[in-house]
Amino acid sequence: MDTSEPLSVVHHRCCGLDIHKRQVQACLLLTTPAGKVQQEQRSFGTMTEELLALLDWLLAAGCTHVAMEATGSFWKPIFNLLDGQVEIQVVNAAHIKQVPGRKTDVRDAAWIASLLRHGLLQPSFIPERSQRELRDLTRYRMSLVNERTAEVNRLQKVLEDANIKAAGVATDMLGKSGREMLDRMVAGETDAVRLAQCARGKMRAKIPQLEAALAGTVREHHRWLLEQQLSHIDDLSARIAALSERIGQLLAPFEEELALLDTIPGVGPETAEALLAEIGAGMGQFPDADHLASWAGMVPGSAVSAGKHKRSKTRKGSRWLRATLVVAAQAAGRGKGTALGARFRALEPRRGRKRAAVAVGHSILIAAYHILTDHLPYDERLHQPKPRRPMPPERLVHDLEAQGFEVTIRRRDPAA
Numbered sequence: 001m002d003t004s005e006p007l008s009v010v011h012h013r014c015c016g017l018d019i020h021k022r023q024v025q026a027c028l029l030l031t032t033p034a035g036k037v038q039q040e041q042r043s044f045g046t047m048t049e050e051l052l053a054l055l056d057w058l059l060a061a062g063c064t065h066v067a068m069e070a071t072g073s074f075w076k077p078i079f080n081l082l083d084g085q086v087e088i089q090v091v092n093a094a095h096i097k098q099v100p101g102r103k104t105d106v107r108d109a110a111w112i113a114s115l116l117r118h119g120l121l122q123p124s125f126i127p128e129r130s131q132r133e134l135r136d137l138t139r140y141r142m143s144l145v146n147e148r149t150a151e152v153n154r155l156q157k158v159l160e161d162a163n164i165k166a167a168g169v170a171t172d173m174l175g176k177s178g179r180e181m182l183d184r185m186v187a188g189e190t191d192a193v194r195l196a197q198c199a200r201g202k203m204r205a206k207i208p209q210l211e212a213a214l215a216g217t218v219r220e221h222h223r224w225l226l227e228q229q230l231s232h233i234d235d236l237s238a239r240i241a242a243l244s245e246r247i248g249q250l251l252a253p254f255e256e257e258l259a260l261l262d263t264i265p266g267v268g269p270e271t272a273e274a275l276l277a278e279i280g281a282g283m284g285q286f287p288d289a290d291h292l293a294s295w296a297g298m299v300p301g302s303a304v305s306a307g308k309h310k311r312s313k314t315r316k317g318s319r320w321l322r323a324t325l326v327v328a329a330q331a332a333g334r335g336k337g338t339a340l341g342a343r344f345r346a347l348e349p350r351r352g353r354k355r356a357a358v359a360v361g362h363s364i365l366i367a368a369y370h371i372l373t374d375h376l377p378y379d380e381r382l383h384q385p386k387p388r389r390p391m392p393p394e395r396l397v398h399d400l401e402a403q404g405f406e407v408t409i410r411r412r413d414p415a416a
Contacts, residue, residue, distance in 0.1 A: 010119030015058055016112030017068035018105045019075055022046055026054060027109035028061055029117050039113075041106055046074070051081050058086060067116040069093045070124055079126065089116065089123035094316075096121065125285050125295065131277065134250050138277040139320050141243040141270075148236040155229040163216035169209045174233065177203050185218055186227045192216075247273055257281050260371050263378040264364055265340045266332025271324055275368055278321040282372070289369040296321050298362040314358060325361030332360055339380045340364065 012031035017024055023043060030038040040061075044054045058066065066082060067089040068075055075090055082088050096115055115121050127135070152174065156167055164185075170178050180198040189195060196210035203210075251258060251273055261272035279292065286292040293299050297317020333344030333356065340360050347356035367378055397407045 007118040007120075009117055011065045011117050013061065013063050014065040014067070014113060014116045015063050016109045016114070016116055017066060017078065018109040018112065019068050019071050019078065020046075020105070021074055023105075024051070024054065024078065025105040025109040026057075027106070027113040028058070028063060029113045030061065039110065041109065046077070048077070048081070051078060054078075055082055055085055058082075065089070065116060067091055067112050067121055067123075069096065069112070089121055090126055091121050092124055127280055130250075131280055134247065134277040135320075137243055137247050137250070138274045141240055141247065142274065142320065142323065144236055144240050144243070148233060148240065151229055151233050151236065155226065155233070158222055158225045158229065159216075162218045162222040164218065165213040165216075166210060169206050169213045170203060176200055179230075181214065182226060182230060186223050186230065188223070190218060244270070247277075251276065254281050256375070257372060260375065260377055261368055264328075264332075264367050264371070265335050265338040265378070266328040266330075266360075266364060267368075268331070271328050271331075274320070274324040278318060278324065279368070279372075283369055286369070289366045292369050293362055293365055296325070296365055298322065298325060298358060298365055321365075322361070325365055326357045328364050329357040329360035332364065333357070 009031060013029075015026055015028045017026050022045065024046060026042050026044060028040045028042070030040075032038060042054075042057065044050045063086055065087045068078065068091070070090045070092060079088060079090060091112075096112060112121075126132075156173070159165075159167065159173075166178065166181065167173050172178060173182065177198055177200045181195050184195055184198065192211045192214040195214045196207045199207055199210060254276060257276060258269070258272045261267055261275055262269060267275070279286075279296075283292070286295065290299075294315070295317060297315050300314055329340075329344060330353075332338065332340040333348070335341040340363060343363070344356050344360045347359055351359070370376075370382070371378060393409055397409060400407045
């Protein structure tokens with residue numbers, strides 16, 4: 001141990017990397033047998049050949065540990081090449097921010113290396129390659145689903161411009177009945193009566209309303225736009241289906257875990273797949289459920305000053321996992337007869353829909369942790385959120401006085 005330094009040395013041969021799009025600044029720290037520190041700085045490009053030269057340099061120097069910031073997606077190619085060759089840590093940039101002052105790439109790399117040398121870095125959770133590839137698929141599917149929703153909204157705007165009000169009558173204009181109506185419009189049909197006859201099943205009871213809603217002014221311009229949008233929607237639907245099939249193949253070994261997650265109110269098959277891709281099937285990387293919720297950014301921020309807790313935003317986490325949990329929470333809020341649905345509806349008027357979704361999403365994530373740990377289905381008796389602390393009497397008095405009441409309270413004498 002180097003007694004000339006106030007902190008103990010944990011890694012005697014380590015390197016800090018400051019990563020950019022076209023350049024990587026590396027700072028190598030080596031401890032000599034005499035206890036001295038040797039520092040060497042080098043700059044590398046980000047092409048594969050130059051990153052392999054970086055790896056050769058580290059291995060030749062006997063470097064055992066490497067640390068770098070989680071900067072966008074620039075860390076991924078470096079991680080892929082160095083993983084398995086040295087012990088590599090990807091660190092949240094907020095955890096290693098320097099004191100403001102003279103900032104250069106060389107200083108940043110040296111700062112990261114120094115923190116790593118003394119064991120002051122907390123590595124981010126980087127799953128195995130198979131899970132990272134599964135994440136790519138589920139996240140791409142979510143992006144395409146959002147893109148398809150946006151295209152459907154654009155199609156609806158074109159219909160409104162043509163004075164077609166069918167969306168106010170038909171729940172889904174891209175269902176079997178609605179799609180046939182749209183295809184006939186594109187083909188040139190303008191008679192509202194004939195278009196309304198495309199209704200199938202329960203929608204046939206709405207034929208009179210459909211006839212009124214389909215009496216619009218569809219021009220050639222509208223038909224051309226509708227044709228392009230429908231073609232785009234069909235293409236996106238086909239790609240989403242192909243992704244779902246691929247995801248199902250990769251998750252075939254985890255059918256039991258998916259079935260267990262599907263027992264949570266608001267969690268469907270696709271949501272269960274996304275959850276498993278984001279957090280994994282094993283919970284060993286998270287000490288407890290609260291650590292998982294904190295990592296996901298589904299907990300309130302901490303802002304305490306002068307002993308007072310101030311309102312603060314939720315911390316940053318995985319935006320993909322957060323979006324999945326919020327969708328699941330909103331689905332649970334629409335459900336009847338469940339504790340999660342009741343909690344969502346109780347929080348929504350008081351805290352707003354967004355905060356209610358985050359709170360219920362937090363409960364879903366905690367339940368998922370215990371389900372994957374214990375391999376037991378969801379049970380409301382076991383996965384209820386912790387009861388809230390009772391409100392102090394002073395706060396209750398303050399709320400009543402704010403409404404114009406005069407309140408006097410006294411503690412009740414204990415029973416004899």
